Amino acid sequence: MNKKFRMNPIMKKELVVGSRSIKMSIAILGINLFLTLIVILIMATTNLASGSSGYDYSALLMIFPVLGCVEVGLLSLIVPIITSGSISGEREKQTLEIMLTTPVTPFSIAAGKLGAAMTVVMMYMLSSIPVMSIAFVLGGMSWWALIGLIGILLYLGVYVGSVGVFCSSVVKKSIAATILTIAIGIGILVATSVIFYTWIGIWAYRESVGTAVSQPVLAPMVMMFNPYSPIFDFMLRSMTSTSVYGMIDNAWQTPALIGLIYKAWIPVSVALNLLVSLGFLKLAGRNISVTRNNKKRK
Amino acid sequence: MLEISNLTKRYGKFVALDGLNLHIDKGEIFGFVGPNGAGKTTTMRIICGLLKASGGSVLVDGVDALKRPDDIKRKVGYVPDFFGVYDNLKVMEYMEFYGSMYGMEKEDVDEIAVGLLELVNLADKQDTFVDTLSRGMKQRLCVARALIHNPELLILDEPNSGLDPRARFEMKEVLKNLGTMGKTILISSHILPELSEMCTSIGIMERGKLIVSGRVEEIMQKSMGIQPIHLRAMVPGMEADEAKAHVLTVLKEQPLVSGVSYAGEEYQIHYGGTEQQAAYLLKALVERNIMVSDFHREKENLEALFLEITNAAHAAQVHP
Ligand SMILES: Nc1ncnc2c1ncn2[C@@H]1O[C@H](COP(=O)(O)OP(=O)(O)O)[C@@H](O)[C@H]1O
Ligand SMILES: [Mg+2]
Numbered sequence: 001m002n003k004k005f006r007m008n009p010i011m012k013k014e015l016v017v018g019s020r021s022i023k024m025s026i027a028i029l030g031i032n033l034f035l036t037l038i039v040i041l042i043m044a045t046t047n048l049a050s051g052s053s054g055y056d057y058s059a060l061l062m063i064f065p066v067l068g069c070v071e072v073g074l075l076s077l078i079v080p081i082i083t084s085g086s087i088s089g090e091r092e093k094q095t096l097e098i099m100l101t102t103p104v105t106p107f108s109i110a111a112g113k114l115g116a117a118m119t120v121v122m123m124y125m126l127s128s129i130p131v132m133s134i135a136f137v138l139g140g141m142s143w144w145a146l147i148g149l150i151g152i153l154l155y156l157g158v159y160v161g162s163v164g165v166f167c168s169s170v171v172k173k174s175i176a177a178t179i180l181t182i183a184i185g186i187g188i189l190v191a192t193s194v195i196f197y198t199w200i201g202i203w204a205y206r207e208s209v210g211t212a213v214s215q216p217v218l219a220p221m222v223m224m225f226n227p228y229s230p231i232f233d234f235m236l237r238s239m240t241s242t243s244v245y246g247m248i249d250n251a252w253q254t255p256a257l258i259g260l261i262y263k264a265w266i267p268v269s270v271a272l273n274l275l276v277s278l279g280f281l282k283l284a285g286r287n288i289s290v291t292r293n294n295k296k297r298k
Numbered sequence: 299m300l301e302i303s304n305l306t307k308r309y310g311k312f313v314a315l316d317g318l319n320l321h322i323d324k325g326e327i328f329g330f331v332g333p334n335g336a337g338k339t340t341t342m343r344i345i346c347g348l349l350k351a352s353g354g355s356v357l358v359d360g361v362d363a364l365k366r367p368d369d370i371k372r373k374v375g376y377v378p379d380f381f382g383v384y385d386n387l388k389v390m391e392y393m394e395f396y397g398s399m400y401g402m403e404k405e406d407v408d409e410i411a412v413g414l415l416e417l418v419n420l421a422d423k424q425d426t427f428v429d430t431l432s433r434g435m436k437q438r439l440c441v442a443r444a445l446i447h448n449p450e451l452l453i454l455d456e457p458n459s460g461l462d463p464r465a466r467f468e469m470k471e472v473l474k475n476l477g478t479m480g481k482t483i484l485i486s487s488h489i490l491p492e493l494s495e496m497c498t499s500i501g502i503m504e505r506g507k508l509i510v511s512g513r514v515e516e517i518m519q520k521s522m523g524i525q526p527i528h529l530r531a532m533v534p535g536m537e538a539d540e541a542k543a544h545v546l547t548v549l550k551e552q553p554l555v556s557g558v559s560y561a562g563e564e565y566q567i568h569y570g571g572t573e574q575q576a577a578y579l580l581k582a583l584v585e586r587n588i589m590v591s592d593f594h595r596e597k598e599n600l601e602a603l604f605l606e607i608t609n610a611a612h613a614a615q616v617h618p
Contacts, residue, residue, distance in 0.1 A: 013387070017386045101346045
């Protein structure tokens with residue numbers, strides 16, 4: 001079979017249209033200015049901190065975690081914004097209906113929208129590499145840390161993007177979809193943390209009253225569904241000699257098999273969360289196939 | 299080509315399609331007429347797989363549209379009653395986009411699109427941004443778009459609504475061209491005369507049912523009988539009022555006259571007879587000392603037929 005690679009048609013169109021809008025160039029410029037500003041601020045702090053005792057480099061070491069967190073934060077805001085109108089916009093223009101009369105499946109419409117958002121994310125990342133690499137070299141981080149950071153940011157983009165496309169398939173207004181996406185993100189964050197700490201709390205209480213119970217070694221599994229947990233592990237590993245596994249193993253006696261899973265926190269958690277985002281995309285596909293007239297007209 | 303049997307669609311309790319039966323042969327241009335809310339759009343959306351039917355069956359070229367919507371999508375091109383265009387996209391890119399959704403290669407799409415744009419009179423607009431086109435042009439672009447995958451059945455939902463007369467004319471030319479290409483076309487309108495010129499068959503729909511359908515000529519024939527005859531006349535030696543009374547009396551005596559009205563110096567006679575019988579009516583008038591200055595039957599008016607038929611259907615529903 002001679003099957004040529006074909007880009008998802010929706011993604012392709014999105015890129016053509018997107019490249020013509022000035023919004024993206026402005027956003028890229030803005031983000032890089034912002035990142036540059038942070039690097040300059042940190043360097044200025046370094047200068048101020050260096051007194052008669054010589055040059056103090058400790059502030060430079062802050063560049064990596066600070067920039068990393070800023071990038072994670074920016075991504076968590078930008079992706080909801082760029083995906084917020086992805087489905088509702090097509091619905092409003094009524095082009096969604098026309099798409100549904102073609103053989104393209106609702107799922108691939110959702111996937112195409114995510115793909116388009118991801119290319120935009122890639123552009124942001126690529127454009128910020130110069131600033132980042134200067135900062136990394138100054139901060140004494142390896143190239144691997146930079147590549148790792150980019151990889152993990154891409155994963156986060158896919159996750160938030162899927163939630164964003166899903167929200168856009170539910171909510172009409174772009175602003176509402178943006179807020180809903182962020183709310184779902186925070187909701188998952190809070191929910192996993194609450195379950196995790198309650199679990200541990202119950203265990204701690206039981207132990208304090210003397211009921212013999214085994215250690216809650218399974219509790220951290222809940223945190224694997226926290227989309228930010230692999231990023232946390234990544235930061236920990238890049239900057240310190242410990243890791244999430246190290247922390248757990250320090251506190252409790254982890255059975256070998258479970259320990260293996262925690263050792264591979266980043267790949268396991270990323271894989272789990274990518275499955276969750278696939279679920280969001282599927283749900284988006286389901287919502288897309290419900291068209292104007294299937295719903296009650298107002 | 300298209301075989302709809304007993305199609306029903308309910309929105310909650312509301313019955314939008316009430317056992318619709320419709321048959322369209324290959325190569326026909328079928329005009330689908332009915333007042334707003336008759337269920338035309340609903341029918342079309344069901345054929346395209348955009349809407350689930352509540353019952354009945356739809357066969358397109360022998361394929362069950364309700365059970366295999368994905369197979370139908372390659373056989374049907376749909377021009378909805380709205381435009382559906384993007385900002386920041388050029389005409390040719392728009393065509394390429396839809397082509398790619400059918401899995402077509404760019405080169406093939408380009409080749410076909412050039413031909414289609416020529417067909418819809420947009421050949422010189424390839425590099426124009428879609429959102430800057432006029433309404434008429436957008437509508438014609440939508441027709442070209444719906445043809446990109448060479449569908450066997452083209453469905454157009456009120457393609458003329460909201461267009462100015464010039465754009466309507468151009469659209470009509472495009473559709474006529476399509477007809478000569480041998481495409482099967484289902485086209486809806488709430489205005490009947492608009493369709494009579496370009497369609498080979500017509501179906502009149504009302505409240506989710508097809509009331510009348512047939513070849514345009516047959517339907518036209520039916521419409522003949524109900525066109526009023528216009529008459530201008532005077533009676534020598536009589537005042538206007540007296541003359542009017544006389545003419546009305548004479549007219550009402552005639553067996554085939556079912557009604558007469560008088561407005562603007564003109565009598566409108568509802569006359570059930572044929573053209574020959576109408577000649578005798580004229581003779582009878584002259585014999586009764588009425589001098590006729592104008593006597594003609596109103597042009598075939600499908601609109602009137604349409605109203606007649608839909609009124610009859612209403613009456614039937616009110617008094618079963
Ligand atoms: N989603 C819906 N919910 C409830 N009623 C609807 C819906 N869509 C259409 N209808 C009703 O169904 C009837 C047929 O509508 P439609 O097919 O659009 O008619 P037409 O295209 O002939 O004007 C109308 O009375 C309309 O109000
Ligand atoms: Mg309609």
